[in-house]
Amino acid sequence: MISVNGSNGLAKKSVLVTGGGSGIGLGVATVLAAEGVHVTICGRNEQKLAKTAREIGEGNPAGSVDTVVADVTVEDDMIRAVAQAAERTGQLDGVVACAGGNETIAPVTQLDVEAWRRTVDLNITGTMLTIKHSARALVAAGGGSIVAISSIASSNTHRWFGAYGPSKAGVDHLVQLAADELGASNVRVNCIRPGLTRTDLVALITDGGPILEDYLANTPIARVGEVTDIAALAKFLLGPDSTWITGQIINVDGGQMLRRGPDFRSMLEPVYGADGLRGVVTP
Template structure:
């Protein structure tokens, strides 16, 4: 139990990669606080972890929206209280509301995605880092995406915002190193979660991913959780400012081709940016 005695906050811990990381950390003895917007989902994740690892410290649930700065500060404080201080944080909460050509992006959805992925991660780092500095050091892991390193056509704000997360990791690592706080990021590739179920059930998309993944399989949440545990633990005390791909090698090739999924919606011309000229634009 290499994380025994450590208190760790996991945002987005109610499902997917976040829940997988929370389970791994709890299994290694950490006092985990999972944060998310849906109490029922968080409670189900905590119960699942308790069932799988009955000897692990109980997982605490804290409902908060990380796009709200005050709620994020409260979540960090709750995690510190739960574990008698704070030793680590995983900024995993994120998402995307913008799928389609850049010429047809919904501006409100773009702003919501930026708010969640960039501002939400920044708020998490801001308050967690302050707590870790006060405690004399610790580690932060931010969950990015292969979409930050390899273009994903028609993914809108997602890759752009995850690129911002990558830079925040490097910036925070540079600033916080003198206080003993390490900051690293993880870029998952295609990971088997409910969110990517439409990809996994599409023969064409699945084949495209496999063609561009040297290791030739779909990633599991445990692949990401294992690295997160390492970066939070005492075996990585000389590692900071790194953003590591966990993608089976897909970063060596290209991002996915979603034309088969999106062309029926936007049309072939739409995917290359063609839109009808509006009356205002014609004036």
């Protein structure tokens, strides 16, 4: 397990964060670096990663940030990313699998099959390859913690989101499977389900309008989440205060899982029409 070292239990540890160049991954990497962690962020854009590493490093001298250009859907890339993260201290202590996305915003009767495949590959296969190769390093080190990032779309239907919700539901089950298998080697595997969280990717929603109003109406703690909300739980799940927690899928969503998913009708009806949203396809 990640053992107590200093005041926070994470200082000087080595953690890999996939999708660390932006969004939730960036938030997680920033919080970990502030705790004195040696963070390795990976992503597909070398310039974005380098800029992110500089910004995090300048504000968090206690830790350090390294980068590795890697596509989580490419097995050789993930082998290399894990090896580089472990090289920092001689072993890998934790992983946060943040890389994910969606190319399939459309009614189910009009989904693009190749976009569906790419989304499933990114979210499920990418998370699987991250767990597969990081778990090998963690087992060899005597244990550690893996945290995957899912979505409230995996538990509450998000109409017209296509492959995103089903693929994130696959991540949830993958986490539970890995936790069941790896517990014997002292490796914990848990999952965070964020609700609507303020990132550049969803700025069109969080900047205001009927979709945001619908989100807030269906969220008991009616505000937009911040990346620090997600990062705080990731830090806990990586650290020494969670050593008997594994296989858990934890919502960080202000309670939205108690109600329903968002209504994107105002955005999509002008594109597909009211009939299109209920499955009608014009010949």
